[in-house]
Amino acid sequence: MHELALIQGVLDSVAKAAQKNDIERISKIKLVVGQMTAALPHALRFCFEVEKEGNPLLEGAELEIAEEEIVARCMDCGREFHVVELIFRCPDCHSGGVTVIKGRELYIDYIEGE
Amino acid sequence: MRVVLRSKVLQSNEQAAVANRELFGKHGLAVINMMSSPGSGKTTILEQTARTLQGEVKIGVIEGDIQSTLDAERIASSGAEAVQINTEGACHLDASMVAAAVQELPMSELDLIVVENVGNLVCPAEFDLGEDARVIVLSVTEGNDKPLKYPVMFRQATAIVVNKVDLIEHTDFDRAALEQDIKDLNPRAQLFWVSARTGEGIGEWCEWLKRRVAIRRGSAAGV
Numbered sequence: 001m002h003e004l005a006l007i008q009g010v011l012d013s014v015a016k017a018a019q020k021n022d023i024e025r026i027s028k029i030k031l032v033v034g035q036m037t038a039a040l041p042h043a044l045r046f047c048f049e050v051e052k053e054g055n056p057l058l059e060g061a062e063l064e065i066a067e068e069e070i071v072a073r074c075m076d077c078g079r080e081f082h083v084v085e086l087i088f089r090c091p092d093c094h095s096g097g098v099t100v101i102k103g104r105e106l107y108i109d110y111i112e113g114e
Numbered sequence: 115m116r117v118v119l120r121s122k123v124l125q126s127n128e129q130a131a132v133a134n135r136e137l138f139g140k141h142g143l144a145v146i147n148m149m150s151s152p153g154s155g156k157t158t159i160l161e162q163t164a165r166t167l168q169g170e171v172k173i174g175v176i177e178g179d180i181q182s183t184l185d186a187e188r189i190a191s192s193g194a195e196a197v198q199i200n201t202e203g204a205c206h207l208d209a210s211m212v213a214a215a216v217q218e219l220p221m222s223e224l225d226l227i228v229v230e231n232v233g234n235l236v237c238p239a240e241f242d243l244g245e246d247a248r249v250i251v252l253s254v255t256e257g258n259d260k261p262l263k264y265p266v267m268f269r270q271a272t273a274i275v276v277n278k279v280d281l282i283e284h285t286d287f288d289r290a291a292l293e294q295d296i297k298d299l300n301p302r303a304q305l306f307w308v309s310a311r312t313g314e315g316i317g318e319w320c321e322w323l324k325r326r327v328a329i330r331r332g333s334a335a336g337v
Contacts, residue, residue, distance in 0.1 A: 038240045039123075
């Protein structure tokens, strides 16, 4: 359940950003989570609800999560492709030398509040 | 009011990992983050490795466990320097835990540090420790479908060590299927077939470690 550690990291950053911008109550936190990460959106939501309890800054706040699909680029022919069924092989030239260019995201996009 | 942050969730871990990597680079140390399910044989492999490389490669081991010092005691008796981290419930090691633990090791006397992560194929995947290689241990008794079930972990592996090959005939483990899955998921990963119990394949694995140590030492010396 490392999602709890992840959410605590998110809330630390959010609290700092809120203080810096004179926000007293957060209404929304938007996260971007790639499908090639070990972070599960439903577990993140669960941990967020647990951490929210009794925190006045987060009263009524919602967590929105945008998931990013896995996209890779072939290092031999340059083709970019969606990775399906976890096969990291170029559909054109069949090279196995591919690099993941999307799907590893794990960041706070923005916060909203007053 | 909307405030755009675009900040990484694991920013503080990544900063600590960068600091670790700089420190390891300064000492010319090869550092391996070793991950697996519980019971795959990481500690036994490390005991065998320490015995095989005794006199050639000086090894320090950071043992990550939720509780107990059992593994560090086993490693210490095989001749390597060992330090234990108890995560007190956490399912993974992070870079700051490793930063604290390496202070207990005689870094300037070592060639190789192996961080034995908490037995878990999910959570440690997201936490960079500052290592220069990730090694995943998989035992034949767990079945050959692990790479497909834990792709994030296996995709990041520099090497995959399949342990307990002495038991393979008593299991349904499909060696060809595993090789194909690794080829699809992570074709650059080195694959080793070993038995920590009988010593089969340990020599080849140790040669690979020695090459990594030589490369790191060479780059620290500016060669």
